[in-house]
Amino acid sequence: GQQLNQSPQSMFIQEGEDVSMNCTSSSIFNTWLWYKQDPGEGPVLLIALYKAGELTSNGRLTAQFGITRKDSFLNISASIPSDVGIYFCAGPTPGDDKIIFGKGTRLHILP
């Protein structure tokens, strides 16, 4: 079946650093979604991308819909402690009402 591969699996950074993570698929997606999940909570939608090449920002977060429609990137600028969590990419399977999730990128900020 379709899979979303996220990279890196985890990141350890210093506060204030910029962060970059990506998500790839072997098949085309028409929508890319980026979620953040805090421990013990449900995912919260950060950014939704609907068009190839689209670049969308939400505060310090910026996400891009890859031209090939098989990848997407999420960048976080000037990280702060509350950015800690798991970031999931997700996308609806074409012709379906379900979405599939990547395995997540775990962001840790070193003291």
Place this chain on the structure above:
Amino acid sequence: GAVVSQHPSWVICKSGTSVKIECRSLDFQATTMFWYRQFPKQSLMLMATSNEGSKATYEQGVEKDKFLINHASLTLSTLTVTSAHPEDSSFYICSASFTSRGDTQYFGPGTRLTVL
């Protein structure tokens, strides 16, 4: 807007008992609700999709007789884990959508189930 709640937020039960988890869309009518399960350090895995007034559609490998889903209204869906066993211990998350498209899902805060 688009708030989804779950109750309870956590539950501990003995093996063999049944547990019901509620998922409510508080400020919108949900055409479709989804139930996910998440094991520690794993991603969300879709268990089933339910539309109000109709039977849920279960993903491959999910036992429909064990995980009973009822979607009685446009704002409430329930998941009942019947005869729970320790291997059913997990984080159960619901989401609700006001369209038939999966990309407009809003997630609840999750329910932590621990079966002793």
